Amino acid sequence: MPRISLVNVAQLAVKSVLRQGDIAVDATLGNGHDAVFLAESVGPGGHVFGFDVQRQALVSSYQKLLASDLQRRVTLHLVSHAELLEVMPESVLGKVAAVMFNLGYLPGGDKAVITQVDSTLKALAAACRLLAKSGIITVLAYPGHAGGDAETERLTEWMRSLNPDQFKMDLVLSQFDKPGAPRLFILRKWGDLL
Ligand code: SAH
Numbered sequence: 136m137p138r139i140s141l142v143n144v145a146q147l148a149v150k151s152v153l154r155q156g157d158i159a160v161d162a163t164l165g166n167g168h169d170a171v172f173l174a175e176s177v178g179p180g181g182h183v184f185g186f187d188v189q190r191q192a193l194v195s196s197y198q199k200l201l202a203s204d205l206q207r208r209v210t211l212h213l214v215s216h217a218e219l220l221e222v223m224p225e226s227v228l229g230k231v232a233a234v235m236f237n238l239g240y241l242p243g244g245d246k247a248v249i250t251q252v253d254s255t256l257k258a259l260a261a262a263c264r265l266l267a268k269s270g271i272i273t274v275l276a277y278p279g280h281a282g283g284d285a286e287t288e289r290l291t292e293w294m295r296s297l298n299p300d301q302f303k304m305d306l307v308l309s310q311f312d313k314p315g316a317p318r319l320f321i322l323r324k325w326g327d328l329l
């Protein structure tokens with residue numbers, strides 16, 4: 136069986152929702168792979184807002200975008216995703232088609248800088264408000280590292296507490312599931328929270 140990573144599963148799920156001209160958010164830029172994917176998917180008429188707390192992540196994302204001439208479609212913010220609602224233009228409230236989170240630490244970067252459960256949950260609540268009807272949120276969580284286990288546990292509780300009339304949640308486990316393997320939460324919005 137070919138190995139499909141959860142990164143690919145998340146992108147496939149988002150791709151099935153995104154249309155040209157859409158607005159999307161990369162809540163954890165990291166090295167910019169999802170930002171490039173989102174910028175390609177929304178096309179020249181769309182826009183992507185990217186967030187990270189490390190300058191290195193913004194630089195590396197910008198370089199990747201530049202290499203594909205996608206930089207004009209993306210606004211990069213050196214700001215915590217917990218500030219999503221404060222930073223995003225008010226005009227996009229309820230109009231964002233997709234928000235992607237890839238938690239944990241920056242590959243190749245400082246492993247001490249990891250996403251924190253309180254800001255992650257605040258960002259998720261904000262993402263739910265930004266999301267358009269039929270919009271999608273993907274959260275790739277890594278319970279295998281210190282802090283990631285508690286974060287994943289709290290995330291699971293939070294996902295289960297969502298109103299099922301407003302959100303449908305799917306949990307995708309790694310193909311080689313073992314304790315500590317990454318897991319992907321996919322949230323789809325049915326109703327309208329606004
Ligand atoms: N672990 C993943 C990559 C995760 S990158 C993998 O292996 O593919 C996670 C990114 O989230 C890092 O670049 C980190 O700087 C960023 N991050 C941490 N806290 C954040 C916050 N509060 N807001 C936005 N980004 C954050």
